[in-house]
Amino acid sequence: MILSTKEVNGVVQATILAVEANLTNADQFKEEMITLMVNGAKLIVVSFENVNYIDSSFLGSLVVALKYGLPRSIDIYLVALKPDVHNLLTLIRMDKVFRIFKDHEQAMETLS
């Protein structure tokens, strides 16, 4: 398992457990995200609080998950990005593709 999950008010809060989000765990991440969607999640808020760095493989899995959810009206939010991770998303403009929040609480506030 690369994700620790819990459901809060119908929202799946997922936390990436790995410190390094890269080629070694990108496929597993993608599979777990899609499984969450298949099992009925309509919004997944993914926390990067443990992640020190991310690579293109993992970012690719994130986008594949987003594209899987798109026609099914399932959204993915990102929270708790460390500066290096956030800066890489900004570099490739994925900060404009995903909604990004400081933490789970801030993401949940936007839903109320």
Next chain:
Amino acid sequence: MREPNNKFEKVFKCSRQEISDMLNRCMDYVGNDEMISGGVTPEIRSRFKWVVTEMLTNAIKHSGVDECTLSIKNDAKSLILEKEDVGLPLRLAEPDGQKHISWPLEGAVLPVNFQIYQNGVESLLLTSTSKTNAVFSVKEIGDGALPPVSATLNEHFGLLILAKAADEFEYEYDAQRGINRFRCVFNLKNN
């Protein structure tokens, strides 16, 4: 073992489990003020880390060989990361997957200009002025607004990261020796 000044050269075994160790070795090198006079700014360190990671990832995913050589060189003006392998030459597809290009560019009319990726606001371009080289660059396109997310959104970011994080990114194929050489240059503005 201590590295000689201004030179780092390591063999990377193309395995997922080796990424972290090699990345740490590279970052230790550029973080050592004795190796790079004046040190490297945190901003360049971040970009360098992204580039090393993508170089290693590409070696595992695309080279088709068990190992490659990673080297770091520097002087007062620049920091250079090179990856060499004797694996498969570079082969790229246009975003629609209809057109491919591979090295050496036999029969191509030079210069070759090729779009690898575009997301509506920027385009990743490749230019080859000889049969054996390729220079990558990113050009702004459109009105600056990213189009809505759609099924066509590209999820392959490796080359884009390399081209944007480094100040220069190029590829060279040594046809006589069968060597692929990827080179990223970082300008050491504050050093």
